Amino acid sequence: xxEHMKKYTVQELAAMLEPSGLxxxxxxLAVLSYLSHSTTHPTVDxxxxxxxxxxxxxxxxxxxxxxxxxxANGIVRELDIDTSNRRYDFAASAPHAxxxxxxxxxxxDVDMKxxxxxxxxxxxxxxxxxNFKGLCAECAKxx
Amino acid sequence: xxEHMKKYTVQELAAMLEPSGLxxxxxxLAVLSYLSHSTTHPTVDxxxxxxxxxxxxxxxxxxxxxxxxxxANGIVRELDIDTSNRRYDFAASAPHAxxxxxxxxxxxDVDMKxxxxxxxxxxxxxxxxxNFKGLCAECAKxx
DNA sequence: TTATTATCAAAAATTATTCTAAATTTGTAA
DNA sequence: TTACAAATTTAGAATAATTTTTGATAATAA
Numbered sequence: 001x002x003e004h005m006k007k008y009t010v011q012e013l014a015a016m017l018e019p020s021g022l023x024x025x026x027x028x029l030a031v032l033s034y035l036s037h038s039t040t041h042p043t044v045d046x047x048x049x050x051x052x053x054x055x056x057x058x059x060x061x062x063x064x065x066x067x068x069x070x071x072a073n074g075i076v077r078e079l080d081i082d083t084s085n086r087r088y089d090f091a092a093s094a095p096h097a098x099x100x101x102x103x104x105x106x107x108x109d110v111d112m113k114x115x116x117x118x119x120x121x122x123x124x125x126x127x128x129x130x131n132f133k134g135l136c137a138e139c140a141k142x143x
Numbered sequence: 144x145x146e147h148m149k150k151y152t153v154q155e156l157a158a159m160l161e162p163s164g165l166x167x168x169x170x171x172l173a174v175l176s177y178l179s180h181s182t183t184h185p186t187v188d189x190x191x192x193x194x195x196x197x198x199x200x201x202x203x204x205x206x207x208x209x210x211x212x213x214x215a216n217g218i219v220r221e222l223d224i225d226t227s228n229r230r231y232d233f234a235a236s237a238p239h240a241x242x243x244x245x246x247x248x249x250x251x252d253v254d255m256k257x258x259x260x261x262x263x264x265x266x267x268x269x270x271x272x273x274n275f276k277g278l279c280a281e282c283a284k285x286x
Numbered sequence: 287t288t289a290t291t292a293t294c295a296a297a298a299a300t301t302a303t304t305c306t307a308a309a310t311t312t313g314t315a316a
Numbered sequence: 317t318t319a320c321a322a323a324t325t326t327a328g329a330a331t332a333a334t335t336t337t338t339g340a341t342a343a344t345a346a
Contacts, residue, residue, distance in 0.1 A: 023343080025293065044333080059295045064334065080223050080274060084303090085333080099266055108266070123242055123251065126277035131223060134269035166312075168324065187302080202326045207303065227334090228302080 008036050016092075020073035030055055031066045035076055035090045041098070041107040043085040081107060081131045097130035103139035151179050163216035173198055174209045178219055178233045184241070184250040186228040224250060224274040240273035246282035 013032050014024035022028060030051050035042070042050070048063045067088060070076035079087040081100045087107060097110040112130060135143065156175050157167035165171060173194050178185070185193070191206045210231060213219035222230040224243045230250060240253040255273060278286065 023292070027294075057295075061296075061335080062294060065294085068335095078226060080226050081272075083221065083223055083226070083229055086226055099268070101266070102269070122280055123244070123275070124278040124283045125242070125275045126245070127275065129224075129272070129274040129276070131272040131274070132266070132268045132270065133272070135267040137265050140267045166323070168311085170325070200326070202328095204304080204327080205325055208325080 008033065016075055020069075020075065022069060022073065027055070027058060027062050028066050028070070030058070031063060032070065032075070035088055036092075038090075039109075041079055041087040041089055043082075043087055045085070047088070077127070079107065079131075080129055081133075095128070097132060099132040099134070099136070101136035101139055102133055103135055103143075106136055108136060151176065159218055163212075163218065165212060165216065170198065170201060170205050171209050171213075173201075174206060175213065175218070178231055181233075182252075184222055184230040184232055186225075186230055188228070190231070220270075222250065223272055224276075238271075240275065242275040242277070242279070244279035244282050245276055246278055246286075249279055251279060 010029060013029050013036070016032065017024050017028060031047060034047055034050055040046070044060070044063055044067065048058070048060050052058055067076065071078050075091055077089040077091045079089055079098060081087065081098045082105070095112065097112045099108040099110050110132065153172060156172050156179065159175065160167050160171060174190060177190055177193060183189070187203070187206055187210065191201065191203050195201050210219065214221050218234055220232040220234045222232055222241060224230065224241045225248070238255065240255045242251040242253050244251070253275065
């Protein structure tokens with residue numbers, strides 16, 4: 001997320017799928033398009049419910065399958081901040097961390113310019129996640 | 144994990160429960176003891192299967208309940224590195240990050256002396272997780 | 287065209303987790 | 317001790333998330 005609120009054309013979205021050999025099916029484009037302009041790190045169910053009205057034939061299994069292949073191809077990132085629901089993030093975004101509110105479950109982006117992928121002989125790091133947990137401003141006020 | 148491979152006595156383990164008012168039941172002590180000398184960030188199922196032979200009456204629900212109350216009282220930490228299984232960590236350990244191998248699923252500790260909880264007016268940070276994902280040395284060799 | 291492959295949807299299956307209600311254990315106090 | 321209440325544990329049922337299977341359809345290749 002963070003500063004990539006650009007609207008992508010269908011052609012641009014299709015071009016993201018191309019290198020992986022994934023066909024630009026309407027379902028894939030819909031999921032990708034939704035993620036590309038979402039700011040809420042949606043769960044599978046949120047994505048499904050958002051797209052279903054305009055894609056009446058869409059199946060939940062398709063959303064799962066689509067997200068799995070998008071993740072496998074590095075087009076989309078799976079957050080590991082919320083253990084009870086998978087949440088997704090558009091991969092073409094600046095490196096950032098996430099804050100998870102233990103009260104309302106909201107996930108907030110945190111800019112972290114200085115974070116770098118560590119190099120290590122012990123393993124090949126492909127992804128770095130930095131997660132904060134606690135209370136967001138609203139919930140902290142309410143407590 | 145990391146450098147706390149000390150063996151705890153039953154009395155020491157019981158003392159950890161005391162401040163929270165949790166009774167030192169055999170089940171709780173067994174879970175806590177297991178976590179205290181485990182290096183693998185076990186899942187619920189791994190904990191259950193490890194303890195079951197010596198605790199034939201042990202129920203999976205008890206392991207879940209026990210872990211939930213240990214986490215709620217800050218005695219044990221829940222990792223959020225593996226979205227398909229909850230993994231646990233003994234809380235009395237130095238701050239560290241985790242590396243998750245996408246091939247074998249292994250979770251490896253990474254020492255990170257310099258990481259600090261960020262302060263922010265926007266939210267109250269209670270926990271910080273830094274997670275790396277990729278391939279561990281063995282799996283990288285095999286690929 | 288025919289063959290092959292990719293994609294999708296629906297339902298069934300699987301898995302992780304929580305819930306429920308009964309049984310057991312514990313702490314305290316008569 | 318015994319009695320009782322509260323805490324804990326248990327087994328299994330229920331639920332929810334996710335994956336797998338299957339058959340149909342659509343796209344591509346030969």
